[in-house]
Amino acid sequence: QVQLVESGGGLVQAGGSLRLSCAASGRTFSRYVMGWFRQTPGKEREFVAAISWSGGRTAYVDSVKGRFTISRDNAKNTVYLQMNSLKPEDAALYYCAADRMATGWGIKFGIADFSSWGQGTQVTVSS
Numbered sequence: 438q439v440q441l442v443e444s445g446g447g448l449v450q451a452g453g454s455l456r457l458s459c460a461a462s463g464r465t466f467s468r469y470v471m472g473w474f475r476q477t478p479g480k481e482r483e484f485v486a487a488i489s490w491s492g493g494r495t496a497y498v499d500s501v502k503g504r505f506t507i508s509r510d511n512a513k514n515t516v517y518l519q520m521n522s523l524k525p526e527d528a529a530l531y532y533c534a535a536d537r538m539a540t541g542w543g544i545k546f547g548i549a550d551f552s553s554w555g556q557g558t559q560v561t562v563s564s
Contacts, residue, residue: 438553439463441533446558449523457518457558459533467511469553470538470545473518475529475560482532484546486518491541501527525564530557 445457457473472487486497486507495507506519516533534551538544545551 439466439469439535441535441553441555443531443533443555443558446531446560448561448563451523451525451562451564453523453562454519454521455523455560457520457531457533457560459516459518459555461514461516461535463514465537466514466535468537469535470543471507471509471516472534472545472551473507473516474532474534474548475527476532476557477529482548484548485531487544487546488516489540489542489544490538494542494544496544496546520560523560523562525562528560528562530559532557 440462442460449455468490473485474482475485476482488495488507492509504522509516533555535553536551
C-alpha cells in the first residue's frame with residue numbers, strides 16, 4: 438500500500454478553477470492506478486476520475502467530462518486533478534485513491550477496487 442496526502446482544495450467562485458494534488462509515498466507509485474472520488478454529506482462517495490499507471494488511459498464520470506483533467510507525474514509520485522468551470526454541485530470532499538495494477542493500461546472505477554485512500558481535501562464552490 439501507499440500513503441496518500443491530498444492538497445489544493447479551497448473556496449472558489451462558480452466558473453473558477455482549482456488543481457488538486459495527491460502526493461504518494463512508496464517506491465512503486467508508478468505501478469499504481471490512481472483515482473479521485475468525491476463525497477458530500479448524506480451521499481455515497483462517487484467516482485470522479487482515474488488514470489492508469491502509464492498515464493496513457495483516463496476515465497471520467499460524465500458530469501465532469503470536458504471540465505476536469507486527471508494527470509500524473511511518476512517522477513514526483515503525484516497525481517493531479519485540474520478542475521475548471523467549477524459548479525456549485527462540484528463542491529465536496531475529494532479523496533485520492535490508489536491500487537496496484539498489473540498492466541500499464543489498466544484502470545479502475547469502483548470504491549472497492551482501491552486499497553489505499555487519502556484523508557480528503559475540501560472543495561467549496563460559491564454561486
